[in-house]
Amino acid sequence: MEDEIQNYLHFLLVDRGLSKNTIKSYHQDLKQFKNELDKMKINSFKDVDQYTILEILKSFKENGKSRNTLIHFITTLRKFYQYLMQFDLIEDDPMVKVEMPKRASHLPEVLTNDEIDRLFAIPNTNDKYGIRDRTILEVMYATGLRVSELINLKIHDLHLEMGLIQTIGKGDKERIIPIGEVAIKWINYYLEKSRPLLLKKKKSSFLFLNAHGGGISRQSIWDKVKRYVSLAGIKKNITPHTLRHSFATHILENGADLRIVQELLGHSDISTTQIYTHISNQRLKKVYNDFHPRA
Incomplete structure (x- = not known):
């Protein structure tokens, strides 16, 4: 799985031309995703279904992660699984049936x-x-x-x-x-x-x-x-x-x-x-x- 993640990050850099900071944020999400899969004894992205994703999101929510953090995580996984589908590395995309929560709306602080x-x-x-x-x-x-x-x-x-x-x-x-x-x-x-x-x-x-x-x-x-x-x-x-x-x-x-x-x-x-x-x-x-x- 680590090789697939690294190949994806290389794809984002070379083919998509994304900035290093953007790629770094995707890498952090995917590293966290892999850690959760390791805990669940899942050793291939092919074996992940929507219920796996929902279980991870439920755990994140219970541990106090913000709604916007969850949205960023879901966005990262959606793009990653689209990449895996594009290159025939998986047969089904589990993210298709995972809904995106509404973004929490808050105004940032401003100094007087x-x-x-x-x-x-x-x-x-x-x-x-x-x-x-x-x-x-x-x-x-x-x-x-x-x-x-x-x-x-x-x-x-x-x-x-x-x-x-x-x-x-x-x-x-x-x-x-x-x-x-x-x-x-x-x-x-x-x-x-x-x-x-x-x-x-x-x-x-x-x-x-x-x-x-x-x-x-x-x-x-x-x-x-x-x-x-x-x-x-x-x-x-x-x-x-x-x-x-x-x-x-x-x-x-x-x-x-x-x-x-x-x-x-x-x-x-x-x-x-x-x-x-x-x-x-x-x-x-x-x-x-x-x-x-x-x-």
Whole structure:
């Protein structure tokens, strides 16, 4: 079964041209699927039927996995079994009779302008790490970059004299993003005062570096944001992606067109971007209820 999984992942990379992050998420689901089959003493994907799948989903649900996690798992299995059918590796597709649960609808957290100011004031900008971290926060909020895009930024991706940066997003799609004066100021300050000290006479094309002079990791960004949020006394469930949500929500609230926001975020489908109009409407209702004398 492991060979079939690896062949499928290779197919996704070479034939479908999917990004490494997407393939990694499929691999995690399939590895989990195989582990469950091992527990059930099933050693071939041919021996899996709809009841096997339903039993695994029931176990996941009982163990507290979210509805959206289950949806991602089912989507992965559907595509995997379609592949197995396409290449005549199985005779029947068990996923045909497995229904997809409805996606749980929830609006992501968004930081207020005051919370942004409080969060950004936490890094100690008297040392090289604090300067780097403040710059990271400024760039994420100024551009709406995903963490994966941020950590892969290279020096040659910066076109600061034109107020632009370029990045490679999902599906390996390149996009050009405007960046504001405040973030540009912090990038230049970081390049002058902090990055040379982190580089330690090494060579690296990455913009943001760790303590050893190499590219900073996704987990490191996650940990830093969580720590700074805690120190700022912000009680919301904040992740690095919250800065992306806040970027999109705030520019929409200030009059940006939804299509422009779609381009800035790198969404292939505008329906993905429309969640931010719901966030804006929710925030408008809260302001109304808080401040209207007869609300």
